[in-house]
Amino acid sequence: MKKAQIEIMGLIFIVLIVTIAMLFYVSNSVKDDLNPGIDQFKTYANSELSMSFIEVFLDTSTCGTNIQELIVDCAKSKQIRCDSKTSCEQVEEVAEQILEDTLILWQVPYGLVIEYNSFTNYTNATEDCMPGGQIKGKYPPGRQPISLYPGTAMVELGICVS
Amino acid sequence: MKKAQLEMGETIFALIIIILLIMMGLIFAFRGEKATIEEKVDTLGNLDAAALAQVVANLPELIYSPGSVKQQSSFDKSKIQAFQKLIDEYPELSREYYFDKLGNVEIIIEQIYPETEAEPIEIYLNDFDVNDVVMSFGTPVKIPTSIYDPVTNQYAFGVLYVTRYVRK
Numbered sequence: 001m002k003k004a005q006i007e008i009m010g011l012i013f014i015v016l017i018v019t020i021a022m023l024f025y026v027s028n029s030v031k032d033d034l035n036p037g038i039d040q041f042k043t044y045a046n047s048e049l050s051m052s053f054i055e056v057f058l059d060t061s062t063c064g065t066n067i068q069e070l071i072v073d074c075a076k077s078k079q080i081r082c083d084s085k086t087s088c089e090q091v092e093e094v095a096e097q098i099l100e101d102t103l104i105l106w107q108v109p110y111g112l113v114i115e116y117n118s119f120t121n122y123t124n125a126t127e128d129c130m131p132g133g134q135i136k137g138k139y140p141p142g143r144q145p146i147s148l149y150p151g152t153a154m155v156e157l158g159i160c161v162s
Numbered sequence: 163m164k165k166a167q168l169e170m171g172e173t174i175f176a177l178i179i180i181i182l183l184i185m186m187g188l189i190f191a192f193r194g195e196k197a198t199i200e201e202k203v204d205t206l207g208n209l210d211a212a213a214l215a216q217v218v219a220n221l222p223e224l225i226y227s228p229g230s231v232k233q234q235s236s237f238d239k240s241k242i243q244a245f246q247k248l249i250d251e252y253p254e255l256s257r258e259y260y261f262d263k264l265g266n267v268e269i270i271i272e273q274i275y276p277e278t279e280a281e282p283i284e285i286y287l288n289d290f291d292v293n294d295v296v297m298s299f300g301t302p303v304k305i306p307t308s309i310y311d312p313v314t315n316q317y318a319f320g321v322l323y324v325t326r327y328v329r330k
Contacts, residue, residue: 006173009177013177013180016181020184020188023188024191027195030199042205045208045212045303048212048305052307053306055235055308056235056306056307056319056320057306057319059236059308059317060275060308060317060318060319062275066317094275097277098274098275098319101274101275102321
């Protein structure tokens with residue numbers, strides 16, 4: 001093989017390596033460009049999901065009133081009866097039914113905490129979502145305080161997607 | 163065979179092996195990349211659908227707005243029925259009108275609580291012509307939403323599903 005031929009082959013080899021390096025660079029920069037949008041979406045989607053869930057849950061009508069009123073009743077007087085159930089039991093039953101048909105069905109790990117008052121609370125969470133009683137996850141949980149006067153009840157829902 | 167020919171054969175063989183190794187490396191590298199990029203495109207499709215869901219959640223034709231005041235995440239059951247009737251009666255006109263706002267999208271609302279035997283309500287569907295191959299772009303975006311029934315004055319827990327469609 002002539003010297004010129006070997007040089008051309010070497011050149012082709014270098015061009016090939018440079019092309020591959022450029023391909024990797026371009027694909028990596030495309031990935032970096034996509035990342036901020038994806039992170040924003042995930043934050044938005046998870047925060048929106050937990051906040052909308054709580055708002056809609058509290059507005060839901062049941063037992064001739066709505067969930068928010070039942071939470072207030074459960075925290076203060078426990079006077080409302082829904083068939084044979086107390087207001088607290090009704091809130092928990094409705095929460096379980098809704099969670100079963102939404103977050104559990106969609107396989108979204110969650111942690112729901114309803115703090116009626118400093119003595120009573122209700123927790124419903126998927127496995128490993130609330131280690132040590134705290135909702136774990138990258139995104140801030142949705143929180144909705146309910147005024148009891150005196151005191152405040154709190155409904156909190158966290159999506160435990162890392 | 164001359165020595166020069168043997169040397170050339172060796173060089174060509176070595177080059178073929180090197181190129182094969184590079185190609186195999188590239189194939190493995192880009193196979194992994196392809197899956198990652200597809201997943202990201204899927205998420206970006208969902209981002210688009212989430213933006214659309216906000217448009218839907220603010221359509222005056224659908225939302226519950228007593229005294230012209232919009233209620234948070236609340237759809238009016240009677241408005242949904244009227245909207246469906248409008249779409250059924252004037253399919254072409256309504257499709258053209260809402261295409262600007264919504265594009266190629268499917269919007270479904272499902273009542274979760276109280277449980278109902280009724281099927282989820284398809285509020286709007288504008289995919290492509292039947293002969294076109296259609297694929298969904300990302301998984302449906304799901305947004306919890308209230309469904310207000312003005313007859314019974316009750317709020318139900320519902321979920322709004324928004325799926326974007328693209329040509330394959």
